[in-house]
Structures are given as structure tokens and as C-alpha cells.
Amino acid sequence: MADDIINYFSQVPIHLQVHGREFDDAYIPKLGTATGFIFSSEQAKFLITNRHVVTGRHEETEKNLNKEGAHPGKITLIETGTMISLYKDSEYKNAIWYEHPTCEKVDVVAIPLSDSNEINQLKCINDHSLITDIKIDVGMEVFVIGYPLAIDVKGTPLWKRASIASEPSIDVDDVPKILIDTATSHIQAGSATRSKFSLKT
Numbered sequence: 713m714a715d716d717i718i719n720y721f722s723q724v725p726i727h728l729q730v731h732g733r734e735f736d737d738a739y740i741p742k743l744g745t746a747t748g749f750i751f752s753s754e755q756a757k758f759l760i761t762n763r764h765v766v767t768g769r770h771e772e773t774e775k776n777l778n779k780e781g782a783h784p785g786k787i788t789l790i791e792t793g794t795m796i797s798l799y800k801d802s803e804y805k806n807a808i809w810y811e812h813p814t815c816e817k818v819d820v821v822a823i824p825l826s827d828s829n830e831i832n833q834l835k836c837i838n839d840h841s842l843i844t845d846i847k848i849d850v851g852m853e854v855f856v857i858g859y860p861l862a863i864d865v866k867g868t869p870l871w872k873r874a875s876i877a878s879e880p881s882i883d884v885d886d887v888p889k890i891l892i893d894t895a896t897s898h899i900q901a902g903s904a905t906r907s908k909f910s911l912k913t
Contacts, residue, residue: 720835720840721840721904722857722869724749724750724836724837724857724904725748725749725858725869725903726748726759726790726791727791727862727864727869728746728748728761728787728788729787729788729790730743730766730786730787731785731786731787731795732782732783732784732785733782733784733804734785735802740780740782743768743782743784745859745862746762746765747761747859747902748761748823749761749836749837749902750825750831750836751822751837751838752838752839756825756827757824757825757827757836758823759789759823760821760837760902760904761821761823761901762820762821762902764819766784766787766798766809768782771817783804785797785804786798789834791867792833792834793830794830794831796825808823809821809823810823812888815886817885817887818887819889848876848880848890848907850879851875851876853873853874853875853907854875854876854892854907855871855872855873855905856872856892856900856903856904856905857869857870857903857904857905857906858870858872858900858903859903860896874894875894877890877891877892892905
């Protein structure tokens with residue numbers, strides 16, 4: 713499948729398999745799936761996904777999201793088979809990810825990635841020429857790009873149409889986030905959201 717005939721943003725999402733902690737009383741090898749994407753900085757590359765994907769807890773209530781009480785311990789990047797331990801220690805106390813520096817309820821984390829051939833083959837969301845001065849406005853059409861219910865089309869993600877549903881300049885529940893509205897009952901945890909006007913031509 714040639715990259716030049718596939719939309720760049722269809723090549724960005726990373727399909728994630730979430731694994732339970734091996735020594736949990738409620739150990740579950742495969743807790744579920746999610747989506748992420750890679751952001752490249754001058755220092756390193758980071759896997760961006762939702763905080764609840766790696767903690768296994770609701771971002772506001774901290775309630776365990778797994779009915780058996782299991783917790784995430786590792787994730788696998790399905791595209792490359794790369795498995796990443798989410799903690800630096802076997803006691804699962806020292807997490808490897810970075811969270812929002814001032815608001816713990818922001819449901820986003822950045823996971824540092826090692827410099828490897830497999831990782832370097834993956835496309836970063838900011839490798840493409842992007843328009844950075846778009847005026848984000850309520851009602852604007854956007855697309856959520858990911859793998860709901862682990863569904864893909866020959867390895868490519870689904871694009872779900874949505875619209876910005878809250879005023880971008882106003883925090884939601886004192887959290888710096890924007891709400892979107894889309895006709896779906898299925899979550900796309902960790903998916904990137906893009907405007908159709910965000911690419912330079």
C-alpha cells in the first residue's frame with residue numbers, strides 16, 4: 713500500500729494493545745486497545761495518548777475502569793510489535809510518562825520512546841507541514857482519527873466526523889480542554905483530532 717496515496721493523517725495514529733500488570737491479583741494479559749500518536753521534539757519522540765489508558769482509572773473520579781480491578785502495566789505498539797513498560801520499577805510506583813504540569817485532570821500523557829529503527833519508521837504528527845495559526849471556533853468541523861473497538865481497514869484508522877461543542881477559550885470544569893460532539897457511542901481513546909484546514913498545501 714503506497715504511502716503517497718494514503719492521507720498523511722491516516723498514517724499517524726498508532727494502534728495500542730494495553731497489558732495488565734503481571735503480579736496483580738487480577739492479572740489480565742490484554743486489558744484492551746487504544747490509540748496514540750507520536751510527537752517529535754528536538755530532544756526525543758513521545759507517544760501521546762490518554763492518561764486513563766495508562767493508569768486504568770477515570771481521569772476525574774480515579775475509579776478503576778476495569779471491572780476485575782486490573783491495572784495497565786505495559787503497552788504494545790501494534791504496528792511495530794514494540795512493547796513498552798509503563799513503569800521503571802517492578803512495584804509499579806515510578807511511571808515513565810509525563811502528565812500536564814499543573815492540572816492532573818488533563819486526560820493526556822506523553823510517553824518517551826527509545827531511539828530505534830522500528831520507532832523511527834513511524835510517522836510523527838508534527839512531521840507534516842501544519843498550519844499553526846488556525847482560529848479554533850465552536851461549531852467547527854473536525855475529525856477524530858483512531859481505532860474504535862479495535863476496528864481498522866487494512867491497518868488504517870477510521871475517521872469520525874465531529875464538531876467543536878464548547879467555546880475553546882473557556883475551560884471545561886476548570887480543566888483546559890475542549891468538548892467535541894459526534895454521533896457515536898464508542899470511545900476512541902487516545903485519538904488525534906484534526907481540522908480539515910490544518911494542512912498546508
